Amino acid sequence: GILHFFASEANLKKEQTCCFVVSLRCLPKIQYLLFSASPRPTLFQSPRLTYLQTKQTTNKMKFIEAMNERVDSSFIGKFFQIKERGSSFSTELAGATATFLTMAYILAVNPRILADSGGPCVVDPDDPAGIFGESYGECLEKIKQQYVTATAIGSMVGCLLMGLVANLPIALAPGMGMNAYFTYSVVGFRGTGSVSYQAACTAVMIEGAIFFVLALTGLRYRIIRLIPEPVRIATPAGIGAFLAHLGLQTAEGIGAVVGDIATAVTLGGCPPEKQTKLVAWDDLCRLEGICVPSDNYTCDVEGGIMTSGRTWLGLLGMMIIAVALGYRSKLSFIYGIALVTIVSWFRNTAVTYFPDDDAGNARFDYFKKVVDITGLDMIITPFTSDLANAGVAIVTMLYVDFLDTSGTLLGIATSMGVIDEEGNFPKSTQAYSVDAISTMFGSIFGLSPITSYIESGAGVEAGAKTGLTAVICGFYFFIAIFFAPILASIPPWAIGGALIIVGALMARSLTKLNFNRISHAVSGFLTVIVMPLTYSIAYGLIAGIGTYFVMEGMFWILSFVGLEVPVDEEEASKLIIGKSFRKLTEAKPKKESIEPSDNDDVEESSAKVETEEVTPASDKPEEVDEEVA
Numbered sequence: 001g002i003l004h005f006f007a008s009e010a011n012l013k014k015e016q017t018c019c020f021v022v023s024l025r026c027l028p029k030i031q032y033l034l035f036s037a038s039p040r041p042t043l044f045q046s047p048r049l050t051y052l053q054t055k056q057t058t059n060k061m062k063f064i065e066a067m068n069e070r071v072d073s074s075f076i077g078k079f080f081q082i083k084e085r086g087s088s089f090s091t092e093l094a095g096a097t098a099t100f101l102t103m104a105y106i107l108a109v110n111p112r113i114l115a116d117s118g119g120p121c122v123v124d125p126d127d128p129a130g131i132f133g134e135s136y137g138e139c140l141e142k143i144k145q146q147y148v149t150a151t152a153i154g155s156m157v158g159c160l161l162m163g164l165v166a167n168l169p170i171a172l173a174p175g176m177g178m179n180a181y182f183t184y185s186v187v188g189f190r191g192t193g194s195v196s197y198q199a200a201c202t203a204v205m206i207e208g209a210i211f212f213v214l215a216l217t218g219l220r221y222r223i224i225r226l227i228p229e230p231v232r233i234a235t236p237a238g239i240g241a242f243l244a245h246l247g248l249q250t251a252e253g254i255g256a257v258v259g260d261i262a263t264a265v266t267l268g269g270c271p272p273e274k275q276t277k278l279v280a281w282d283d284l285c286r287l288e289g290i291c292v293p294s295d296n297y298t299c300d301v302e303g304g305i306m307t308s309g310r311t312w313l314g315l316l317g318m319m320i321i322a323v324a325l326g327y328r329s330k331l332s333f334i335y336g337i338a339l340v341t342i343v344s345w346f347r348n349t350a351v352t353y354f355p356d357d358d359a360g361n362a363r364f365d366y367f368k369k370v371v372d373i374t375g376l377d378m379i380i381t382p383f384t385s386d387l388a389n390a391g392v393a394i395v396t397m398l399y400v401d402f403l404d405t406s407g408t409l410l411g412i413a414t415s416m417g418v419i420d421e422e423g424n425f426p427k428s429t430q431a432y433s434v435d436a437i438s439t440m441f442g443s444i445f446g447l448s449p450i451t452s453y454i455e456s457g458a459g460v461e462a463g464a465k466t467g468l469t470a471v472i473c474g475f476y477f478f479i480a481i482f483f484a485p486i487l488a489s490i491p492p493w494a495i496g497g498a499l500i501i502v503g504a505l506m507a508r509s510l511t512k513l514n515f516n517r518i519s520h521a522v523s524g525f526l527t528v529i530v531m532p533l534t535y536s537i538a539y540g541l542i543a544g545i546g547t548y549f550v551m552e553g554m555f556w557i558l559s560f561v562g563l564e565v566p567v568d569e570e571e572a573s574k575l576i577i578g579k580s581f582r583k584l585t586e587a588k589p590k591k592e593s594i595e596p597s598d599n600d601d602v603e604e605s606s607a608k609v610e611t612e613e614v615t616p617a618s619d620k621p622e623e624v625d626e627e628v629a
Contacts, residue, residue: 064090080167080466087465092169095464096472099171103455105333105498106155106173107480108490110447111147113246114174117183117200118191119143119379119446131190137359140190142378145366148484149374150445152477158438158450159474163467166431169459170412171473172438175404175451176502177239177537178397180246182448185536186393194389201381201443203390207397208439208449215432220402227399231544233513234524235403238531238540240506243499245532250297253496254314256306259296266300269311271350274304309350310493313340318497325501333498340494353491367489374484379446400537401449405435408452416460517565519555523548 071089072082082088118131121140127133151174158172186200187193195203214220247253250268258268259278275297285291299305306312321336329335344353347364354364366372409432413425425431431452438450459469480487510528514520527544531537555565 091463095459099459115144117187154442156477163470167467169464169469198384204443212436230520230524234527240503244503247496247499269306270299270304274302276301314493519551
């Protein structure tokens with residue numbers, strides 16, 4: 001009891017370790033070890049309980065230390081250079097877990113987005129509803145289930161290659177933004193684009209091959225310099241705006257933004273019974289009355305704006321993710337998606353994902369399997385040589401994949417402290433090559449380009465420094481292959497909030513945009529705004545690059561007649577934007593009138609004014625200071 005009293009009253013810091021050894025006749029030896037991981041004993045706590053807790057903590061730490069030493073000295077430790085890089089197996093395991101949990105949402109988001117392309121599904125000629133018919137919808141459900149398995153397999157292979165070949169703690173998966181471009185801009189919503197599904201997958205394969213050549217030859221640095229700086233900076237923000245736009249809509253989001261006859265889009269959030277489907281007013285609909293409804297709808301006819309429980313549940317999930325990110329939680333996305341998903345799994349509710357109809361019952365029957373290995377027979381791509389209209393898609397995917405990979409690799413390498421002044425880091429060529437090979441491998445299963453994930457920074461923050469982290473992430477993706485029924489049953493309103501938050505985080509790149517130079521401001525803004533409004537990343541890039549070169553070309557021509565554009569910081573501050581910014585940020589103190597006394601001459605007074613060492617005439621300097629502030 002005395003021993004526990006002193007132990008509880010001692011002011012021990014968490015970093016300190018205190019060892020009490022007591023020798024008794026009854027007991028040969030008792031050691032009380034108080035670690036930061038174990039609670040400090042109190043006067044009323046059982047000595048036996050404290051001893052058991054301390055013993056468990058001690059055994060756990062001894063086990064971890066022994067495991068680290070065994071792995072570090074083994075072939076695995078030497079291969080990944082764990083000791084040389086100042087890491088340990090337990091640290092790499094913690095980093096891999098953090099990385100996987102922060103990017104696990106891709107297993108639910110990517111299949112849903114890629115399934116919207118329609119994949120190899122064909123329209124039943126006997127179904128007048130076409131791509132909105134029942135048979136086509138059943139095919140889409142099967143495609144989505146297979147895309148869960150394909151996403152896990154592609155991510156697993158990419159992570160394994162990055163860890164084994166490049167020895168970097170960077171995980172790979174199908175890139176966000178690129179999957180949306182593949183679906184909505186290349187193949188088109190349910191195959192309504194100008195490029196077939198087979199041609200699009202072939203384009204992904206070609207893009208990966210070109211990327212591989214650029215990685216081996218070192219031409220990647222020269223290509224990056226050819227792209228205008230404002231467009232490079234604005235591209236991530238534009239893709240983020242595109243993803244947020246998807247998250248706000250119904251197909252892949254919370255349904256807060258819906259269609260409108262007059263303004264194209266408007267505020268929605270109405271329940272299913274209040275939704276009025278929009279149709280294409282073509283000759284078949286106008287003359288014969290056979291109108292095919294689309295997934296797009298409006299809430300203006302029946303009303304009920306922002307009364308849908310699914311919309312509000314999705315907003316709740318978004319706020320949970322945002323608040324958790326504020327506390328720098330590595331499980332932020334998991335918290336929001338998991339809560340909304342679990343609530344939506346209950347049947348006979350207003351927010352259920354399994355309504356009591358044919359489609360809902362089919363989804364619920366597949367969900368009840370829990371563990372299932374889904375085949376890939378429908379999405380293993382038969383490549384085609386017909387690449388009509390696929391040229392723009394190849395160039396755009398290469399450009400976006402190239403920028404995304406470069407930014408992620410350079411960012412992670414910088415945070416690891418292994419990058420030099422020229423932007424090189426160990427095994428950079430291997431890292432770029434792995435990214436390209438992963439893209440080519442994923443195209444076999446109909447996946448959009450696979451790229452390095454910036455979420456790998458969560459693992460680096462946890463202390464990961466070797467490729468063992470990426471290998472462990474690959475193992476996690478391997479486990480996910482068997483849980484396709486669970487991952488395929490995550491509703492779109494659970495994913496929408498995550499897409500909005502991802503879009504907001506990607507907008508951080510705009511802080512590097514030079515708004516004081518008008519060509520940078522306009523081209524960067526058009527790059528961002530055109531992408532979501534046209535559902536096309538390619539159109540946004542064309543708008544930004546074209547605007548930049550046209551404006552800079554005009555400035556160059558006008559320079560021959562003596563009209564120069566200020567380019568440095570001092571001259572740029574003379575622009576309208578610069579003046580406005582200076583007026584808002586500069587504090588102009590209130591001028592005080594100084595009257596010289598009888599003993600001071602005018603020269604001394606003026607000298608005081610110039611050096612600003614003037615005491616105001618007021619007897620309340622604090623009030624003057626507050627006014628100036």
